[in-house]
Amino acid sequence: MHRFNAYRIFEKEGQVSARLVELGIDDLDPGEVLIRNSHSSVNYKDALAATGTGRVVRRFPVIGGVDVAGVVVTSGDTRFWEGEAVLVTGYGMGVEHDGGYAEYSRVPADWVVPLPLEMSSADAMAIGxxxxxxxxxxxxxxxxxxxxxxxxxxxxxxxxxxxxxxxxxxxxxxxxxxxxxxxxxxxxxxxxxxxxxxxxxxxxxxxxxxxxxxxxxxxxxxxxxxxxxxxxxxxxxxxxxxxxxxxxxxxxxxxxxxxxxxxxxxxxIDSVQCPMALRRSVWERLASDMRPRHLKEMTRTIHFEQLPETFDALLKGAVKGRVVVEIQA
The missing domain is CATH 3.40.50.720 (NAD(P)-binding Rossmann-like Domain)
Structure with a gap:
């Protein structure tokens, strides 16, 4: 499979930095489910991780991004199948396991949530x-x-x-x-x-x-x-x-x-290790009676190259609402 773009976080002599690199599938962390990513998002934790401000990264190097949504490419777990739309948030994503700021992610099957039928990948990451x-x-x-x-x-x-x-x-x-x-x-x-x-x-x-x-x-x-x-x-x-x-x-x-x-x-409120049954219930409600009414108004979309400036703005309190990262169509 061809090489792809990923936004990876590094540490050298105690200094944290992040940049866009090219990787192959074999460079990704292990997991039963390989996802072709379409969208991710920017959260406060992402800014802490990529800038080293909060020392939240537990392993270097690691691909940033605590959220991702996309489509299953391959699955070694029968709960998920090729072409299924899915999302992953929390767990070790972006801090101790390669996260969503890449064109592909490979994750444990136990972390994967089927995307609700009423929700697009872009909307899921606008929520994030x-x-x-x-x-x-x-x-x-x-x-x-x-x-x-x-x-x-x-x-x-x-x-x-x-x-x-x-x-x-x-x-x-x-x-x-x-x-x-x-x-x-x-x-x-x-x-x-x-x-x-x-x-x-x-x-x-x-x-x-x-x-x-x-x-x-x-x-x-x-x-x-x-x-x-x-x-x-x-x-x-x-x-x-x-x-x-x-x-x-x-x-x-x-x-x-x-x-x-x-x-x-x-x-x-622990959204990182939230039990899967409750996690699915929350996403189902976000697609039904708790669906955000003003998601488009509170969201703006960026691309990989805009991540550094967005992190800086977020840490300075200068970001309004939600930021979606468009990875690939």
């Missing part, structure tokens, strides 16, 4: 890990008792990848959504996605009491840090927070009071 994380967060909160009648739900980092999809999905499900963002020029964008109220992170009065005024029935937080601590202090009785990111830091300074006096729940 970020959108999957948002949907998983909402489903976990629903399982914990959240419903629209409980009260408003807040989405932090609402103009980013996880946040944009979360606002869209929650509004589509009938929730009253408040969006919080540090990008004051994106308020109209967030209202368009379905937010009934948009708050600026820069003017937010967080207070310092162990318990502040109750506001939120639910919260999707891909930010962490001080913002997550504030959310714990402002949840309604039996409110639920889905913690799914650390853009603002890994430390959490709060008290036990919101948990034992208001009965709030803090749910950890």
């Amino acid at each position: 890990t970020a959108g999957f994380t948002a949907a998983l967060a909402i489903m976990r909160m629903e399982q914990n008792g959240l419903k629209p009648a409980n009260g408003p739900v807040v989405v932090v980092g609402a103009s980013g990848g996880v946040g944009s999809v979360a606002v869209d999905l929650l509004a589509g499900l009938g929730y009253e959504v408040t969006a919080i963002s540090g990008k004051d020029d994106q308020h109209e964008y967030m209202r368009h996605l379905g937010a009934s109220q948009v708050l600026s992170r820069h003017t937010l009065e967080m207070g310092k009491k162990p318990l502040e005024k109750t506001i939120w029935a639910g919260a999707v937080d891909p930010v962490g840090g001080e913002m997550l601590a504030w959310l714990t202090r402002t949840m309604k009785q039996d409110g639920t927070i889905a913690s799914c990111g650390l853009a603002a830091g890994i430390e959490l300074h709060t008290t036990v009071m919101p948990f034992i006096l208001r009965g709030i729940s803090l749910l950890g």
Whole structure:
């Protein structure tokens, strides 16, 4: 089989770099399923990996990209067949196993999800890990008792990848959504996605009491840090927070009071090792009742050569919504 393009991450003397290279199928990591990739996406984790900022790569060299969608070329597992449209997100993709920034991927069969019939590969990658994380967060909160009648739900980092999809999905499900963002020029964008109220992170009065005024029935937080601590202090009785990111830091300074006096729940959202049964359920809902309503408006498409500048912009907080990588038609 001919050689193909791949965006590979290297390390030399402690310095991480990434570049476009030519590889052959035999250069790929082992797996039962070989996929001809059509699309991938850019997530915060991808930017951390390719720039070395977050030290998330566990093995060098490795092809970047935690997401991929395409068509099966060959399969050594009877669950998948040649020509079947599939997707892969999470697991070790792009950090310890060759990822989706290549024209071909070879992965373990246990990582592969059949592409829902109602969804294109491009749409699947417009959703990607970020959108999957948002949907998983909402489903976990629903399982914990959240419903629209409980009260408003807040989405932090609402103009980013996880946040944009979360606002869209929650509004589509009938929730009253408040969006919080540090990008004051994106308020109209967030209202368009379905937010009934948009708050600026820069003017937010967080207070310092162990318990502040109750506001939120639910919260999707891909930010962490001080913002997550504030959310714990402002949840309604039996409110639920889905913690799914650390853009603002890994430390959490709060008290036990919101948990034992208001009965709030803090749910950890792990989209990487999500069990396959739940993973398939999330994707089926994303193709049905949780289908994003404004996917095209929140998505832009790039090619391989635009990855470096996109990573830099993402880490600087200058990327709105989702970014799809078009690999081949």
